[in-house]
Amino acid sequence: MRPYILAEANWKHIHDQPIELVILPWGATEAHNYHLPYATDVIEADTIAAESARLAWEQGAKVMVLPTMPFGVNTGQTDILLDINLYPSTQKAILNDIIEVLNRQGIYKLLILNSHGGNDFKTMLRELGVQYPAMFLTTCSWFHTLDKSTYFDEPKGDHADEMETSLLLHLRPELVLPLEEAGDGAAKSWKVQALREGWAWAERKWSQVTEDTGIGNPKAATAEKGKRYFEAVTQKISGFLVELAKVDVKDLYE
Numbered sequence: 022m023r024p025y026i027l028a029e030a031n032w033k034h035i036h037d038q039p040i041e042l043v044i045l046p047w048g049a050t051e052a053h054n055y056h057l058p059y060a061t062d063v064i065e066a067d068t069i070a071a072e073s074a075r076l077a078w079e080q081g082a083k084v085m086v087l088p089t090m091p092f093g094v095n096t097g098q099t100d101i102l103l104d105i106n107l108y109p110s111t112q113k114a115i116l117n118d119i120i121e122v123l124n125r126q127g128i129y130k131l132l133i134l135n136s137h138g139g140n141d142f143k144t145m146l147r148e149l150g151v152q153y154p155a156m157f158l159t160t161c162s163w164f165h166t167l168d169k170s171t172y173f174d175e176p177k178g179d180h181a182d183e184m185e186t187s188l189l190l191h192l193r194p195e196l197v198l199p200l201e202e203a204g205d206g207a208a209k210s211w212k213v214q215a216l217r218e219g220w221a222w223a224e225r226k227w228s229q230v231t232e233d234t235g236i237g238n239p240k241a242a243t244a245e246k247g248k249r250y251f252e253a254v255t256q257k258i259s260g261f262l263v264e265l266a267k268v269d270v271k272d273l274y275e
C-alpha cells in the first residue's frame with residue numbers, strides 16, 4: 022500500500038494524516054496510431070503521477086494522488102471509433118465537485134496533472150478560483166516539462182509519436198504492437214499560414230490530418246529512451262510537488 026495513492030490507501034491510515042497537496046491526474050481514452058493502447062494517456066498519467074508523488078513523499082511532502090480521470094476532451098476526433106469525448110463544460114462540473122470536497126475539508130492545494138493535449142484547464146481554474154478563494158489551484162502538462170529534442174530523434178510529433186511510444190515500451194511493453202505494425206504518423210499541416218506557424222489556433226479535424234491517428238513517427242522509439250525520459254520528467258515534477266506542498270498560499274510572491 023502506497024500511502025500517497027488514494028486508491029490504495031485505507032481510512033485507518035489516512036483519517037488523521039495531514040495532506041498538503043492533492044494531485045488529480047487527467048488523461049483521455051483515444052486511438053493512438055495502430056500500435057498503442059487507447060489508455061495510453063491514462064497509463065502515462067497514472068505512472069508519472071505515482072512516481073513523482075513517491076519521490077516527493079520521500080522528501081517529506083504530504084501529497085495524495087487521486088484516481089486518474091480516464092476521459093478527456095476529444096472534440097476533434099468525433100469520427101474516430103470509441104474516442105470518448107468529455108466536453109470542457111463537463112470537466113469543469115467534475116472539477117467543481119472535487120474542489121468543493123477539498124475546500125470543505127480544509128485541503129487547499131490542488132494540482133491537475135494533465136496527460137492529454139486536448140485538455141486545457143486554465144480557464145476553468147480562473148473561474149473556480151473566484152468561487153473557491155481559499156483554494157490554490159494549479160495545472161501542469163507533464164509533456165511540456167522537458168525539451169523533447171534532448172531525449173528523442175523525432176521530437177516533432179505530439180500524438181503516439183516516438184516519445185509516447187518509448188514511454189509505453191518502458192511502462193507497459195506488453196500493450197505495444199511490434200513497431201512494424203505502426204503507421205508512420207505522417208500529418209498534414211494547415212494551408213493557412215498563421216495556423217501553420219502556430220501563432221493562431223483552430224482545432225484540427227484529426228481524421229483529415231492523419232491516416233493512422235498518430236502525429237509523429239514512432240519508428241525510432243525504444244524502451245531505454247522511454248526510461249530515461251520518464252525518470253527525468255518525474256524527477257522534475259517531484260521538485261514542483263515538494264515546493265507546492267511546502268509553499269504558504271498566503272505568501273506566494275517574492
Ligand SMILES: [Zn+2]
Nearest residue numbers: 061062181185
Ligand atoms: Zn497520448
